[in-house]
Amino acid sequence: MKGPHTPIGEDDLQAYVDGRIAQDRFALVETYLDEQPEVRARLERERRQVEVLREQLRAKFEEPVPARLRVSSIRAGRRRRSRGWMRAAAAAVLIFALGCGSGWVLGRGAPIALPAARLAAADAVSQGAMAAYRTYVVEVAHPVEVGAEHEKHLMTWLSKRLGRPLEAPDLSAFGYALMGGRLLPARRGAAAQLMYENAGGERLTLYVQASDGTQTAFRFFRDGDASTLAWLDQGFGFAVTAPLARNALLPIAEAVYHAFEPAGSASGNG
Amino acid sequence: MAKADRDELIEGEIPALRRYAYALTRDHEAADDLVQDCLERALSRWHLHRGADALRPWLFTILRNIFINAYHAGRRRGASVPLEEAPAPAVSPGQEGALDVKDVMAALDRLPEDYRSLILLVGVEEFSYSEAADILAIPSGTVMSRLARARRKLRELLEGEAIPFLRRVK
Structure with a gap:
Protein backbone atom coordinates (compact mmCIF):
# COMPACT_ATOMS: atom_id res chain seq x y z
CA MET A 1 0.00 0.00 0.00
CA GLU A 63 -18.89 -7.15 -36.98
CA PRO A 64 -21.29 -10.11 -37.09
CA VAL A 65 -19.46 -13.29 -36.14
CA PRO A 66 -18.95 -15.56 -39.17
CA ALA A 67 -20.98 -18.76 -38.97
CA ARG A 68 -17.87 -20.91 -39.01
CA LEU A 69 -16.79 -19.41 -35.69
CA ARG A 70 -19.98 -20.29 -33.86
CA VAL A 71 -19.21 -22.70 -31.07
CA SER A 72 -21.87 -25.02 -32.46
CA SER A 73 -20.17 -25.02 -35.90
CA ILE A 74 -16.82 -25.73 -34.35
CA ARG A 75 -18.29 -28.48 -32.24
CA ALA A 76 -20.00 -29.93 -35.33
CA GLY A 77 -16.71 -29.70 -37.21
CA ARG A 78 -14.96 -31.61 -34.47
CA ARG A 79 -17.73 -34.19 -34.38
CA ARG A 80 -17.69 -34.54 -38.12
CA ARG A 81 -13.97 -35.03 -38.10
CA SER A 82 -14.02 -37.48 -35.26
CA ARG A 83 -16.93 -39.34 -36.86
CA GLY A 84 -15.00 -39.60 -40.15
CA TRP A 85 -11.99 -40.65 -38.18
CA MET A 86 -13.95 -43.29 -36.32
CA ARG A 87 -15.50 -44.63 -39.51
CA ALA A 88 -12.06 -45.03 -41.07
CA ALA A 89 -10.77 -46.62 -37.89
CA ALA A 90 -13.74 -48.97 -37.71
CA ALA A 91 -13.29 -50.00 -41.34
CA ALA A 92 -9.60 -50.71 -40.78
CA VAL A 93 -10.27 -52.73 -37.66
CA LEU A 94 -13.00 -54.62 -39.46
CA ILE A 95 -10.89 -55.65 -42.40
CA PHE A 96 -8.00 -56.64 -40.16
CA ALA A 97 -10.38 -58.63 -38.01
CA LEU A 98 -11.76 -60.34 -41.13
CA GLY A 99 -8.33 -61.21 -42.38
CA CYS A 100 -6.28 -61.76 -39.29
CA GLY A 101 -8.03 -64.47 -37.34
CA SER A 102 -5.69 -64.05 -34.41
CA GLY A 103 -7.29 -60.74 -33.46
CA TRP A 104 -4.10 -59.06 -32.29
CA VAL A 105 -4.86 -55.96 -34.30
CA LEU A 106 -8.29 -55.73 -32.78
CA GLY A 107 -6.67 -55.97 -29.39
CA ARG A 108 -4.59 -52.91 -30.14
CA GLY A 109 -7.71 -50.87 -30.74
CA ALA A 110 -8.45 -48.15 -33.21
CA PRO A 111 -5.69 -45.91 -34.57
CA ILE A 112 -7.01 -42.98 -32.56
CA ALA A 113 -5.22 -44.47 -29.56
CA LEU A 114 -1.85 -44.67 -31.31
CA PRO A 115 1.00 -42.36 -30.35
CA ALA A 116 1.32 -39.32 -32.57
CA ALA A 117 4.82 -40.30 -33.66
CA ARG A 118 3.60 -43.53 -35.14
CA LEU A 119 0.76 -41.80 -36.94
CA ALA A 120 3.26 -39.29 -38.28
CA ALA A 121 5.37 -42.17 -39.58
CA ALA A 122 2.33 -43.63 -41.33
CA ASP A 123 1.52 -40.22 -42.78
CA ALA A 124 5.09 -39.88 -44.03
CA VAL A 125 4.60 -43.17 -45.86
CA SER A 126 1.32 -41.88 -47.37
CA GLN A 127 2.99 -38.74 -48.55
CA GLY A 128 6.01 -40.53 -49.99
CA ALA A 129 3.65 -42.92 -51.76
CA MET A 130 1.50 -40.11 -53.10
CA ALA A 131 4.49 -38.15 -54.39
CA ALA A 132 5.88 -41.22 -56.14
CA TYR A 133 2.47 -42.01 -57.55
CA ARG A 134 2.06 -38.49 -58.92
CA THR A 135 5.52 -38.60 -60.46
CA TYR A 136 5.35 -41.93 -62.22
CA VAL A 137 1.79 -42.90 -63.08
CA VAL A 138 1.65 -40.11 -65.66
CA GLU A 139 4.84 -41.38 -67.22
CA VAL A 140 4.33 -42.73 -70.71
CA ALA A 141 7.82 -43.65 -71.82
CA HIS A 142 9.29 -44.97 -68.55
CA PRO A 143 6.62 -45.66 -65.98
CA VAL A 144 8.78 -48.40 -64.45
CA GLU A 145 12.48 -48.97 -64.17
CA VAL A 146 12.31 -52.73 -64.51
CA GLY A 147 9.36 -54.27 -66.33
CA ALA A 148 7.14 -57.15 -65.27
CA GLU A 149 8.85 -59.40 -67.80
CA HIS A 150 11.83 -59.35 -65.40
CA GLU A 151 9.70 -59.75 -62.29
CA LYS A 152 12.01 -62.19 -60.55
CA HIS A 153 15.01 -59.98 -61.05
CA LEU A 154 13.02 -56.89 -60.02
CA MET A 155 11.80 -58.40 -56.77
CA THR A 156 15.18 -59.86 -55.83
CA TRP A 157 16.77 -56.48 -56.41
CA LEU A 158 14.13 -54.53 -54.45
CA SER A 159 14.19 -57.09 -51.62
CA LYS A 160 17.93 -56.71 -51.33
CA ARG A 161 17.83 -52.92 -51.35
CA LEU A 162 15.00 -52.66 -48.83
CA GLY A 163 16.32 -55.42 -46.60
CA ARG A 164 13.18 -57.50 -46.51
CA PRO A 165 11.77 -60.18 -48.80
CA LEU A 166 9.27 -58.69 -51.23
CA GLU A 167 7.02 -60.42 -53.67
CA ALA A 168 4.72 -58.62 -56.04
CA PRO A 169 1.16 -59.31 -54.85
CA ASP A 170 -1.18 -60.82 -57.39
CA LEU A 171 -3.93 -58.27 -57.97
CA SER A 172 -5.49 -59.96 -61.00
CA ALA A 173 -8.64 -60.57 -58.95
CA PHE A 174 -9.12 -56.80 -59.06
CA GLY A 175 -8.24 -56.58 -62.74
CA TYR A 176 -4.76 -55.16 -62.20
CA ALA A 177 -1.62 -56.62 -63.76
CA LEU A 178 1.93 -55.86 -62.72
CA MET A 179 3.76 -53.43 -65.00
CA GLY A 180 7.02 -53.44 -63.05
CA GLY A 181 8.69 -51.36 -60.42
CA ARG A 182 11.42 -48.99 -59.42
CA LEU A 183 13.71 -48.04 -56.58
CA LEU A 184 13.19 -44.61 -55.02
CA PRO A 185 15.00 -42.49 -52.46
CA ALA A 186 13.29 -42.27 -49.08
CA ARG A 187 14.01 -40.62 -45.78
CA ARG A 188 15.34 -43.84 -44.34
CA GLY A 189 17.21 -45.63 -47.09
CA ALA A 190 15.33 -46.73 -50.16
CA ALA A 191 11.71 -47.17 -51.09
CA ALA A 192 10.19 -49.47 -53.68
CA GLN A 193 7.30 -48.71 -55.97
CA LEU A 194 5.42 -51.39 -57.87
CA MET A 195 3.04 -50.27 -60.56
CA TYR A 196 -0.04 -52.09 -61.80
CA GLU A 197 -2.42 -51.28 -64.59
CA ASN A 198 -5.94 -52.45 -65.41
CA ALA A 199 -7.52 -52.97 -68.82
CA GLY A 200 -8.83 -49.41 -68.78
CA GLY A 201 -5.31 -48.05 -68.33
CA GLU A 202 -5.86 -47.02 -64.71
CA ARG A 203 -2.73 -47.35 -62.69
CA LEU A 204 -2.25 -48.35 -59.11
CA THR A 205 0.95 -48.29 -57.09
CA LEU A 206 2.27 -50.15 -54.08
CA TYR A 207 4.87 -48.33 -52.10
CA VAL A 208 7.13 -49.85 -49.47
CA GLN A 209 9.73 -48.15 -47.32
CA ALA A 210 11.51 -48.81 -44.06
CA SER A 211 9.77 -46.88 -41.32
CA ASP A 212 9.71 -46.28 -37.60
CA GLY A 213 6.96 -47.90 -35.64
CA THR A 214 5.82 -51.43 -35.60
CA GLN A 215 2.20 -51.48 -36.53
CA THR A 216 -0.82 -49.38 -37.30
CA ALA A 217 -4.23 -49.95 -38.74
CA PHE A 218 -4.93 -48.46 -42.17
CA ARG A 219 -4.63 -44.74 -42.60
CA PHE A 220 -6.57 -43.13 -45.42
CA PHE A 221 -5.24 -40.14 -47.29
CA ARG A 222 -6.84 -38.45 -50.27
CA ASP A 223 -5.24 -36.00 -52.66
CA GLY A 224 -7.40 -34.84 -55.53
CA ASP A 225 -8.58 -37.86 -57.48
CA ALA A 226 -6.14 -40.30 -55.88
CA SER A 227 -6.45 -42.14 -52.59
CA THR A 228 -3.84 -43.84 -50.46
CA LEU A 229 -4.25 -46.43 -47.77
CA ALA A 230 -1.11 -46.74 -45.72
CA TRP A 231 -0.08 -48.84 -42.75
CA LEU A 232 2.99 -49.78 -40.79
CA ASP A 233 3.95 -53.34 -40.05
CA GLN A 234 7.17 -54.98 -38.87
CA GLY A 235 9.28 -51.86 -39.30
CA PHE A 236 8.06 -51.12 -42.80
CA GLY A 237 5.51 -48.72 -44.18
CA PHE A 238 3.20 -49.83 -46.97
CA ALA A 239 0.86 -47.81 -49.12
CA VAL A 240 -1.56 -48.57 -51.89
CA THR A 241 -2.40 -45.60 -54.09
CA ALA A 242 -4.94 -45.45 -56.89
CA PRO A 243 -7.54 -43.15 -58.44
CA LEU A 244 -10.24 -45.00 -56.53
CA ALA A 245 -12.68 -44.23 -53.75
CA ARG A 246 -11.84 -45.53 -50.33
CA ASN A 247 -14.32 -48.39 -50.46
CA ALA A 248 -12.91 -49.63 -53.75
CA LEU A 249 -9.37 -49.33 -52.46
CA LEU A 250 -9.98 -51.17 -49.19
CA PRO A 251 -10.22 -54.75 -50.54
CA ILE A 252 -7.10 -54.20 -52.64
CA ALA A 253 -5.20 -52.90 -49.63
CA GLU A 254 -6.40 -55.87 -47.64
CA ALA A 255 -5.07 -58.25 -50.30
CA VAL A 256 -1.75 -56.42 -50.35
CA TYR A 257 -1.57 -56.54 -46.57
CA HIS A 258 -1.95 -60.32 -46.67
CA ALA A 259 0.54 -60.67 -49.48
CA PHE A 260 3.14 -58.79 -47.44
CA GLU A 261 2.31 -60.52 -44.18
CA PRO A 262 5.44 -62.20 -42.82
CA ALA A 263 5.46 -65.94 -43.43
CA GLY A 264 4.13 -67.81 -40.43
CA SER A 265 1.80 -65.10 -39.20
CA ALA A 266 -0.66 -65.64 -42.03
CA SER A 267 -3.90 -66.92 -40.64
CA GLY A 268 -4.64 -69.06 -43.65
CA ASN A 269 -8.21 -67.94 -43.99
CA GLY A 270 -7.56 -65.12 -46.46
CA MET B 1 -21.12 -26.81 -16.03
CA ALA B 2 -23.71 -27.65 -18.65
CA LYS B 3 -22.47 -27.70 -22.19
CA ALA B 4 -24.96 -25.03 -23.27
CA ASP B 5 -23.76 -22.65 -20.54
CA ARG B 6 -20.19 -23.25 -21.48
CA ASP B 7 -20.91 -22.59 -25.15
CA GLU B 8 -22.65 -19.36 -24.29
CA LEU B 9 -19.74 -18.18 -22.17
CA ILE B 10 -17.26 -18.93 -24.94
CA GLU B 11 -19.51 -17.45 -27.58
CA GLY B 12 -19.65 -14.20 -25.64
CA GLU B 13 -15.88 -13.77 -26.02
CA ILE B 14 -15.71 -14.34 -29.77
CA PRO B 15 -16.07 -10.69 -30.84
CA ALA B 16 -13.23 -9.66 -28.54
CA LEU B 17 -11.08 -12.60 -29.65
CA ARG B 18 -11.62 -11.59 -33.28
CA ARG B 19 -10.64 -8.03 -32.47
CA TYR B 20 -7.42 -9.09 -30.77
CA ALA B 21 -6.66 -11.62 -33.52
CA TYR B 22 -7.17 -8.97 -36.18
CA ALA B 23 -4.93 -6.50 -34.37
CA LEU B 24 -2.22 -9.17 -34.25
CA THR B 25 -2.51 -10.49 -37.79
CA ARG B 26 -3.89 -7.40 -39.60
CA ASP B 27 -5.61 -9.79 -41.96
CA HIS B 28 -9.31 -10.63 -41.68
CA GLU B 29 -9.03 -14.22 -42.93
CA ALA B 30 -5.97 -15.05 -40.89
CA ALA B 31 -7.63 -13.53 -37.84
CA ASP B 32 -10.66 -15.77 -38.18
CA ASP B 33 -8.44 -18.80 -38.75
CA LEU B 34 -6.63 -17.89 -35.58
CA VAL B 35 -9.87 -17.56 -33.64
CA GLN B 36 -11.07 -20.88 -35.02
CA ASP B 37 -7.87 -22.63 -33.97
CA CYS B 38 -8.21 -21.02 -30.57
CA LEU B 39 -11.81 -22.16 -30.12
CA GLU B 40 -11.02 -25.69 -31.28
CA ARG B 41 -8.20 -25.90 -28.82
CA ALA B 42 -10.29 -24.45 -26.01
CA LEU B 43 -13.11 -26.93 -26.61
CA SER B 44 -10.74 -29.88 -26.75
CA ARG B 45 -8.93 -28.78 -23.60
CA TRP B 46 -11.90 -27.66 -21.61
CA HIS B 47 -11.16 -30.31 -19.00
CA LEU B 48 -7.89 -28.49 -18.23
CA HIS B 49 -9.71 -25.29 -17.48
CA ARG B 50 -11.13 -24.66 -14.03
CA GLY B 51 -13.73 -22.12 -13.04
CA ALA B 52 -15.65 -19.61 -15.10
CA ASP B 53 -14.03 -16.38 -13.91
CA ALA B 54 -10.74 -17.05 -15.67
CA LEU B 55 -12.31 -18.04 -18.98
CA ARG B 56 -11.53 -14.80 -20.76
CA PRO B 57 -7.81 -14.63 -19.93
CA TRP B 58 -7.54 -18.34 -20.68
CA LEU B 59 -8.99 -17.92 -24.18
CA PHE B 60 -6.73 -14.97 -24.90
CA THR B 61 -3.72 -16.91 -23.67
CA ILE B 62 -4.54 -19.77 -26.03
CA LEU B 63 -5.05 -17.41 -28.94
CA ARG B 64 -1.82 -15.56 -28.37
CA ASN B 65 0.19 -18.77 -27.99
CA ILE B 66 -1.16 -20.11 -31.27
CA PHE B 67 -0.30 -16.81 -32.91
CA ILE B 68 3.24 -16.86 -31.57
CA ASN B 69 3.81 -20.48 -32.51
CA ALA B 70 2.20 -20.63 -35.90
CA TYR B 71 1.30 -17.27 -37.31
CA HIS B 72 3.97 -15.00 -36.06
CA ALA B 73 6.72 -16.86 -37.88
CA GLY B 74 5.58 -16.20 -41.41
CA ARG B 75 1.95 -15.41 -41.79
CA ARG B 76 1.73 -11.94 -40.40
CA ARG B 77 1.79 -9.42 -43.18
CA GLY B 78 4.95 -7.36 -43.06
CA ALA B 79 6.60 -9.54 -40.45
CA SER B 80 9.87 -9.72 -42.35
CA VAL B 81 10.00 -6.28 -43.90
CA PRO B 82 13.46 -4.81 -43.34
CA LEU B 83 13.41 -1.94 -40.91
CA GLU B 84 14.45 0.71 -43.41
CA GLU B 85 11.56 -0.17 -45.68
CA ALA B 86 8.98 0.28 -43.00
CA PRO B 87 6.77 3.26 -43.81
CA ALA B 88 7.49 6.40 -41.85
CA PRO B 89 4.61 7.68 -39.75
CA ALA B 90 2.76 10.56 -41.31
CA VAL B 91 2.02 12.50 -38.16
CA SER B 92 4.44 15.09 -36.94
CA PRO B 93 4.73 16.40 -33.38
CA GLY B 94 2.19 19.02 -32.53
CA GLN B 95 -0.50 17.33 -34.59
CA GLU B 96 -1.60 15.16 -31.74
CA GLY B 97 -5.13 16.46 -31.81
CA ALA B 98 -5.60 15.18 -35.35
CA LEU B 99 -4.14 11.72 -35.13
CA ASP B 100 -5.06 9.63 -38.09
CA VAL B 101 -6.65 6.41 -36.89
CA LYS B 102 -4.63 4.32 -39.30
CA ASP B 103 -1.38 5.68 -38.03
CA VAL B 104 -1.92 4.24 -34.57
CA MET B 105 -2.50 0.79 -36.01
CA ALA B 106 0.45 1.17 -38.37
CA ALA B 107 2.70 2.31 -35.55
CA LEU B 108 1.47 -0.51 -33.36
CA ASP B 109 2.47 -2.96 -36.10
CA ARG B 110 6.02 -1.84 -35.75
CA LEU B 111 6.30 -2.67 -32.09
CA PRO B 112 7.54 -6.04 -30.86
CA GLU B 113 4.71 -8.49 -30.34
CA ASP B 114 4.88 -8.41 -26.53
CA TYR B 115 4.54 -4.61 -26.48
CA ARG B 116 1.76 -4.76 -29.02
CA SER B 117 -0.13 -7.37 -27.04
CA LEU B 118 0.30 -5.51 -23.78
CA ILE B 119 -1.07 -2.29 -25.24
CA LEU B 120 -4.00 -4.17 -26.76
CA LEU B 121 -4.80 -6.33 -23.76
CA VAL B 122 -4.80 -3.43 -21.32
CA GLY B 123 -6.01 -0.57 -23.49
CA VAL B 124 -8.50 -2.28 -25.79
CA GLU B 125 -9.46 -5.56 -24.14
CA GLU B 126 -9.43 -3.93 -20.70
CA PHE B 127 -7.77 -6.75 -18.84
CA SER B 128 -6.46 -5.97 -15.40
CA TYR B 129 -2.70 -5.51 -15.17
CA SER B 130 -2.27 -8.85 -13.45
CA GLU B 131 -4.44 -10.67 -16.03
CA ALA B 132 -2.37 -9.14 -18.81
CA ALA B 133 0.77 -10.33 -17.03
CA ASP B 134 -0.64 -13.85 -16.87
CA ILE B 135 -1.61 -13.89 -20.53
CA LEU B 136 1.83 -12.67 -21.57
CA ALA B 137 3.57 -14.95 -19.05
CA ILE B 138 5.54 -12.08 -17.54
CA PRO B 139 6.05 -11.30 -13.84
CA SER B 140 3.19 -9.09 -12.67
CA GLY B 141 5.71 -6.74 -11.05
CA THR B 142 7.05 -5.79 -14.46
CA VAL B 143 3.76 -5.00 -16.18
CA MET B 144 3.65 -1.30 -15.38
CA SER B 145 7.19 -0.55 -16.50
CA ARG B 146 6.69 -2.61 -19.67
CA LEU B 147 3.46 -0.81 -20.36
CA ALA B 148 5.17 2.54 -19.89
CA ARG B 149 7.93 1.50 -22.31
CA ALA B 150 5.47 0.12 -24.84
CA ARG B 151 3.38 3.27 -24.83
CA ARG B 152 6.44 5.48 -25.03
CA LYS B 153 7.63 3.56 -28.09
CA LEU B 154 4.24 3.86 -29.70
CA ARG B 155 4.08 7.56 -28.95
CA GLU B 156 7.57 8.12 -30.32
CA LEU B 157 6.72 6.30 -33.52
CA LEU B 158 3.61 8.41 -33.91
CA GLU B 159 5.35 11.63 -33.09
CA GLY B 160 8.30 10.91 -35.29
CA GLU B 161 10.90 11.11 -32.58
CA ALA B 162 12.36 7.76 -33.53
CA ILE B 163 12.47 8.41 -37.27
CA PRO B 164 16.16 9.31 -37.57
CA PHE B 165 17.04 5.84 -36.29
CA LEU B 166 14.69 4.06 -38.63
CA ARG B 167 15.39 5.84 -41.86
CA ARG B 168 18.04 4.66 -44.23
CA VAL B 169 21.16 6.82 -43.98
CA LYS B 170 21.72 8.56 -47.28
Missing part, protein backbone atom coordinates in the same frame (compact mmCIF):
# COMPACT_ATOMS: atom_id res chain seq x y z
CA LYS A 2 1.36 3.34 -0.97
CA GLY A 3 1.20 6.15 1.53
CA PRO A 4 0.75 9.82 0.70
CA HIS A 5 4.51 10.28 0.72
CA THR A 6 5.29 7.52 -1.75
CA PRO A 7 6.75 9.28 -4.76
CA ILE A 8 4.79 9.31 -8.00
CA GLY A 9 5.86 6.37 -10.13
CA GLU A 10 5.42 5.08 -13.64
CA ASP A 11 2.74 2.73 -12.34
CA ASP A 12 0.72 5.73 -11.09
CA LEU A 13 1.04 7.45 -14.43
CA GLN A 14 0.04 4.37 -16.46
CA ALA A 15 -2.90 3.73 -14.16
CA TYR A 16 -3.82 7.39 -14.68
CA VAL A 17 -3.75 6.91 -18.47
CA ASP A 18 -6.04 3.91 -18.08
CA GLY A 19 -8.36 5.68 -15.67
CA ARG A 20 -7.65 2.97 -13.12
CA ILE A 21 -5.85 4.98 -10.52
CA ALA A 22 -6.78 4.38 -6.88
CA GLN A 23 -8.76 7.13 -5.21
CA ASP A 24 -6.02 7.98 -2.71
CA ARG A 25 -3.38 8.42 -5.43
CA PHE A 26 -5.52 10.41 -7.82
CA ALA A 27 -5.22 13.74 -6.02
CA LEU A 28 -1.46 13.25 -5.63
CA VAL A 29 -1.02 12.54 -9.32
CA GLU A 30 -3.16 15.53 -10.24
CA THR A 31 -1.02 17.78 -8.06
CA TYR A 32 2.12 16.32 -9.62
CA LEU A 33 0.82 16.83 -13.13
CA ASP A 34 -0.14 20.43 -12.35
CA GLU A 35 3.53 20.99 -11.64
CA GLN A 36 4.65 18.99 -14.68
CA PRO A 37 2.58 20.22 -17.62
CA GLU A 38 4.82 18.42 -20.12
CA VAL A 39 4.17 15.10 -18.44
CA ARG A 40 0.48 15.85 -18.39
CA ALA A 41 0.53 16.57 -22.11
CA ARG A 42 2.42 13.35 -22.77
CA LEU A 43 -0.02 11.28 -20.76
CA GLU A 44 -2.88 13.01 -22.50
CA ARG A 45 -1.44 11.96 -25.89
CA GLU A 46 -0.97 8.41 -24.69
CA ARG A 47 -4.53 8.30 -23.48
CA ARG A 48 -5.71 9.65 -26.81
CA GLN A 49 -3.72 6.98 -28.66
CA VAL A 50 -5.41 4.24 -26.67
CA GLU A 51 -8.78 5.78 -27.52
CA VAL A 52 -7.95 5.94 -31.22
CA LEU A 53 -6.84 2.34 -31.17
CA ARG A 54 -10.04 1.26 -29.49
CA GLU A 55 -12.03 3.26 -32.00
CA GLN A 56 -10.16 1.75 -34.93
CA LEU A 57 -10.87 -1.76 -33.70
CA ARG A 58 -14.48 -1.11 -32.76
CA ALA A 59 -15.80 -2.08 -36.19
CA LYS A 60 -14.07 -5.45 -35.91
CA PHE A 61 -15.66 -6.02 -32.53
CA GLU A 62 -19.11 -5.10 -33.78
